[in-house]
Amino acid sequence: MEQNTTPKNAEESLEALKSQIASLQSQLAAAKAQLQIPIPSLSSYTPPKSNIFNADLHPFIRTPLTCIYNIKLTQKKGNLAPSPPLHLWLLLADSALPIGSFAFSSGLESYISHRSLRPAISPKPTPKTELTRFLRLSLLSISTTTVPFITAAFKSPSSVLTLDDTFDATTTCEVARRASISQGRALCSVWDKSFASSLLKIEPNNTEIPTHCKPDHFGPSWGYITRLSGLPDTSEALEQVVFVFLFNHVKALLSAAVRLSLIGPYVAQQILASEEVGRLVREAVERGRGIGVEEAGQSVPTVDLWQGRHERLYTRIFNS
Amino acid sequence: MESNTTTASTPPSQSSIPAGDGLIHVRVLPPSKLTLHRLNYKYPLKLISPAPSQWAKSLTVFVLSYGGGLVSGDEVNLRVVVERGGRLCLQTQGSTKIFKQKTPSSPPTIQRMTVRIQPGASFLLLPDPVQPFAESNYVQHQIFELEDTVNDTSSIVVLDWVTEGRAARDEHWSLKRFESRNEFFGVKNIDAVDGGSAGGESVRGRLLLRDAMILDGEMLCGDETLRERQDSQTIFATAVIRGKPFTRLIGYIKTRYANEPRIGQKRWDTDDDSRRHNRIEVEARDNGVLWAASSVRGFLLVKVSGVEMEGVKRFVKGLLSEVDEDGVQREGGCIAEEFGTGMFRCLE
Numbered sequence: 001m002e003q004n005t006t007p008k009n010a011e012e013s014l015e016a017l018k019s020q021i022a023s024l025q026s027q028l029a030a031a032k033a034q035l036q037i038p039i040p041s042l043s044s045y046t047p048p049k050s051n052i053f054n055a056d057l058h059p060f061i062r063t064p065l066t067c068i069y070n071i072k073l074t075q076k077k078g079n080l081a082p083s084p085p086l087h088l089w090l091l092l093a094d095s096a097l098p099i100g101s102f103a104f105s106s107g108l109e110s111y112i113s114h115r116s117l118r119p120a121i122s123p124k125p126t127p128k129t130e131l132t133r134f135l136r137l138s139l140l141s142i143s144t145t146t147v148p149f150i151t152a153a154f155k156s157p158s159s160v161l162t163l164d165d166t167f168d169a170t171t172t173c174e175v176a177r178r179a180s181i182s183q184g185r186a187l188c189s190v191w192d193k194s195f196a197s198s199l200l201k202i203e204p205n206n207t208e209i210p211t212h213c214k215p216d217h218f219g220p221s222w223g224y225i226t227r228l229s230g231l232p233d234t235s236e237a238l239e240q241v242v243f244v245f246l247f248n249h250v251k252a253l254l255s256a257a258v259r260l261s262l263i264g265p266y267v268a269q270q271i272l273a274s275e276e277v278g279r280l281v282r283e284a285v286e287r288g289r290g291i292g293v294e295e296a297g298q299s300v301p302t303v304d305l306w307q308g309r310h311e312r313l314y315t316r317i318f319n320s
Numbered sequence: 321m322e323s324n325t326t327t328a329s330t331p332p333s334q335s336s337i338p339a340g341d342g343l344i345h346v347r348v349l350p351p352s353k354l355t356l357h358r359l360n361y362k363y364p365l366k367l368i369s370p371a372p373s374q375w376a377k378s379l380t381v382f383v384l385s386y387g388g389g390l391v392s393g394d395e396v397n398l399r400v401v402v403e404r405g406g407r408l409c410l411q412t413q414g415s416t417k418i419f420k421q422k423t424p425s426s427p428p429t430i431q432r433m434t435v436r437i438q439p440g441a442s443f444l445l446l447p448d449p450v451q452p453f454a455e456s457n458y459v460q461h462q463i464f465e466l467e468d469t470v471n472d473t474s475s476i477v478v479l480d481w482v483t484e485g486r487a488a489r490d491e492h493w494s495l496k497r498f499e500s501r502n503e504f505f506g507v508k509n510i511d512a513v514d515g516g517s518a519g520g521e522s523v524r525g526r527l528l529l530r531d532a533m534i535l536d537g538e539m540l541c542g543d544e545t546l547r548e549r550q551d552s553q554t555i556f557a558t559a560v561i562r563g564k565p566f567t568r569l570i571g572y573i574k575t576r577y578a579n580e581p582r583i584g585q586k587r588w589d590t591d592d593d594s595r596r597h598n599r600i601e602v603e604a605r606d607n608g609v610l611w612a613a614s615s616v617r618g619f620l621l622v623k624v625s626g627v628e629m630e631g632v633k634r635f636v637k638g639l640l641s642e643v644d645e646d647g648v649q650r651e652g653g654c655i656a657e658e659f660g661t662g663m664f665r666c667l668e
Contacts, residue, residue, distance in 0.1 A: 113583050117610065136542045137549065144534060170530045172621050174614035280542070297501065297532025299539075300549060301556045305625055308612025314582035 088199065088229050093244055095251065099186035104179045105256035105318040106142075106249070107307035108134055112260060114306060127262040132271065135253055139284045141300040142249060145171070146180075146219040147242055147288025148296040153223030154241055155233060157209045160224045164215035166293060171217070173304045175311060179320035184218040191225045201230025219245075242285045250277055256318060340365050342398040344381055346406035346441075354379050354406060365396045377660035378407030383447065389417030392426040392457065398433045402441040409659050411666055412447040415483065420455035421496055428457040428497070435476075436507075439468035442475040442565060444659050446640075448666040449481040449555065449629075454494035456485075460501065465524055466562070467507045469618065475563020477655060478502060479636065479666075480531075483629060484547075484554040492554070493547040498535040502560060504528045504619065529619050531558055553610075553625040555632050559640070561620045569654035570620045572642045577613040581605065599646050607631025637667035 091097070111134050112127075125133070149167045153160045171177050191199075202209045211228060215221040222245050231237040254268040263271070271277055298304055310320055337343075342361035349355050354372065356379060361367045366384040383398065390396070402408045418429050437443050443464070452458050466474040480502055485491030508525035533556070537546045561570055581601055604611075608627035613620060622639065626632035641664060642650040655663055 110583075114610075117583075117605075117608075133542075133544075136544065140539075140541045140549075166527055166530075169527045169617060170532065172529065172531050172614060172616050173612070173623075174616065177614075177616070276542075295534075297499070297534040299534045299536060301533055301535075301623075302549070302551050302553060302625065305610050305612055305623055308614060308623060309580075309583065309610065312577075312580045312583055312612075 085229070085231065088226070088231075089240065089244055091195065091199075092226070093248060093251075095255070098190055099183050101183060101248065101252040102255060103318060104183070104252065104320040105260070106138055106179065106253060106320055107175075107303055107310065108138070108253055108256050109260060109316055109318045110310040110313060111306045112262065113313050114309070128267060128271075131253075131257045131262050132276075135250065135271075135277070136280060137300050137303055138253060139246065139250070139280050140287075141298060141303040142246065143284035143288035144291060144299040145296055147246070147284065148291040148293050149217070149219040150223040150242055150245055151238060151289045152293045153215070153220040154227050154231075154238055155223075157213075157224050157227045160210075160213050160215050160220055163293065164217055164220040167217045167220055170296060173308045175307050175320045176304070180218045181216050182319070184216050184221040185214075187218065187221045187225065188214050191221075191228070195225070195229070199229045202228050238289060239285055242289055243281060246281045246284050250281060259317065337362050338397070339363060340394060340396045342367055342383075342396070343400075344398070344408070344410075345401045345403075346379055346408045347403045348405040352405065356381075357403075361398075364390065364394050365398065377658065378409050378442075378444070378663075380409045380411060380662075383410055383412055385416065388414060389419055390429045390431070390458075391419045392421040392429055394429050395427075396431045396433075398431075400433065400435040400443070402435070402437050402443050404438045404440045406438070406441045407444075407659055408442075409444040409446065409663055411663075415448040415451040418450065418452040418456040418458045418495075418498075420453055421457040426457075428459050430459045430461075432461045432463075434463045434465070436465045437467060437474040437476060439471075440473045442563065442658050443477075444655065444663060445476070445478045445480075446663060446666050447479065449483045449557070450498075450500075451483050451485060452495040452498050453485050454489075454491045455496050456498070457496045459499045462500075462502045463524075464502070464504045465507050466504060466528070467522065469506045469528065472562065472564050472618070475565050475658070476504075476560065477566060477569075477640070478560045479557065479640075480559075481555060481557035481632075481636075482533075482535075484550070487554065493535065493537065493545075493550050495535065495537050495546075497537060499533070501530065501532045502558070503530045504560070504562070529560070529617055529621070531560065531621065533558075552627050555626055555629050557622075557624040557632060557636055559622040559624070559636065561622075562618060565658045566654045569640070569642060570615075573613055573620060573622060573639055574615070576639070577611070580611075603647070604631070604635050607635070609635045611635070633667050637664050640664070640667070 095102075108131070112130065115130070146167075149163055153163050156163075167180075168177070171180060196211075200211060202211050204211055209227065213224065215224055223241060226241045227233075231241065250272065254263075254272055257263050258265050258268050307320060310316065310318075337360060339362050342365045343358050344356065344367065345358035347355050347357035354376070356369055359367055359369060359381070364386050366386060368382040368384060370380060370382075372379055385394070385396070400408065400410070416431075421428065435443055435445075445462075450458070450460065460480075462478070462480070464476055464478065466476070468474045480500060482498060482500065484493045485495060504527075506525035506528055507522045509522045535546060539546070541549055561573075579601070607630075609624060609631050610626065611622060611624040613622045615621075624632055624636060624639075626635070638647060640653075640655055642653040644650060
């Protein structure tokens with residue numbers, strides 16, 4: 001996620017940020033003014049009361065989430081989409097979010113252990129190149145299997161349970177199923193016990209969006225709870241929903257890689273900050289949200305095999 | 321009409337059905353005579369049913385395409401019904417070759433199959449692999465409707481596999497796009513009064529399992545091509561098994577998977593503390609066969625991949641025929657018991 005490389009871009013981006021900030025502030029003011037009036041629909045998202053949207057916030061924090069949208073937002077001056085709910089993203093992208101993602105390597109551990117069974121390539125891959133290759137394959141795979149369901153659950157939260165059941169039928173790898181269910185249920189219970197009291201923005205008697213569903217799988221519950229938190233059904237919001245999910249996935253893989261001693265923590269952060277990872281994640285977002293749930297499928301069949309064979313490892317530190 | 325079935329089939333006029341359509345309807349006449357109630361098809365699809373011997377446990381139908389392959393724009397739509405007590409095995413004669421898409425705007429090659437399996441009926445699908453040539457664009461969609469999922473008497477064994485193309489012409493996953501979907505549905509009765517008679521009162525119910533694979537040759541991942549992404553695997557196979565008659569087969573495969581040599585830091589074949597590995601396991605490993613089995617929502621799903629075709633064939637055959645530790649086929653394996661012998665032609 002580089003900020004900007006050329007001065008011209010930097011200027012443009014600065015302009016964009018300034019205008020964004022100005023408009024966010026006016027929105028905030030408007031929202032505060034409205035605070036006593038019940039909010040009729042989703043489209044008028046109320047930002048959290050804290051001044052987290054304040055322009056003085058550390059600039060880095062907004063970088064990963066908003067840099068992609070700068071261009072779009074400047075094009076739309078005056079008709080600005082609801083502000084990025086930074087508060088929600090900071091909560092959901094927190095590595096301390098108790099959903100146990102650290103216990104899963106999404107097949108990385110198995111992939112590395114099968115190293116000797118894969119064809120020899122010259123020059124011999126380094127642990128770092130092995131990791132980045134797996135990262136690419138994993139993002140490709142997840143973009144055609146899970147992302148369509150995140151998208152669908154976000155767009156039609158009322159059918160989240162059907163979607164969850166379909167996802168359950170579609171995820172045929174036993175190890176991947178366990179990983180997805182464990183994180184999905186954990187996410188729902190964090191939502192229930194910790195977030196819902198302050199983040200739930202849907203009226204309990206809303207007939208279109210039920211607020212008490214408990215999907216099992218990670219992808220569908222991610223799409224569902226982000227929608228419950230009041231994000232509007234817009235393309236920009238959906239992009240963020242999927243972006244944060246995939247970025248979390250990359251973080252989990254990198255954290256697993258550090259614990260597998262493939263790379264050190266500095267290299268992990270270097271990869272996470274790299275332009276390439278940013279691009280891969282954005283590509284995966286774009287690819288995945290264009291796929292309907294009926295068209296979803298495994299695009300990297302070897303990933304299912306590596307991950308399925310995780311149980312056959314002699315020693316293992318991860319659950320997937 | 322051309323079929324040499326011995327049964328009294330009542331096909332509608334062949335000319336009335338659309339190109340590429342076909343229908344196979346298996347019915348059991350009292351006391352227990354298996355018949356092809358209907359068998360019809362139209363170019364480019366061809367169905368051949370060898371006359372069953374008197375003591376045959378199942379009917380076999382060969383699904384063929386004229387000229388041994390399908391070109392772009394070909395669309396095959398096969399419907400299959402296996403009534404109560406019926407046993408049907410579908411096979412092919414040689415791999416299904418998918419020729420290149422004529423122009424980028426030509427329609428893809430499509431094969432659809434919908435199979436309805438009534439209670440107490442069994443269906444076996446053991447075709448040769450699909451072989452997508454360079455620049456081919458193929459969509460395969462197979463739907464299996466299981467009427468009895470409570471007692472699991474609507475039974476199936478389905479094999480679906482794909483190879484890299486014509487290796488001799490240096491085609492290694494040079495296809496444009498390949499999509500294969502296998503969907504398994506339950507069935508719900510609209511009219512509950514007439515619980516499951518042969519009529520059409522029941523419709524497709526809940527999705528039980530979906531196995532979908534999409535290979536996109538035009539997509540780059542980083543700078544890796546599809547061929548590079550496949551990690552030198554030249555063949556991918558998926559087998560899905562469900563049903564009472566195959567309980568032992570499912571148990572056998574699970575046990576074999578549980579006994580797979582462990583992968584780890586130590587050399588797996590000299591591991592002192594793991595058990596001695598037997599011949600079939602060593603052979604599979606030496607042939608570059610990788611596999612995984614999972615039990616999902618009442619099904620057993622097996623994924624196999626390998627660096628060469630023969631190794632995978634031998635492995636899959638061994639698995640389905642329940643070979644013992646020395647690679648000898650089990651007398652009376654589940655599939656032989658249910659369908660009779662000679663079912664493994666495509667795995668020879």
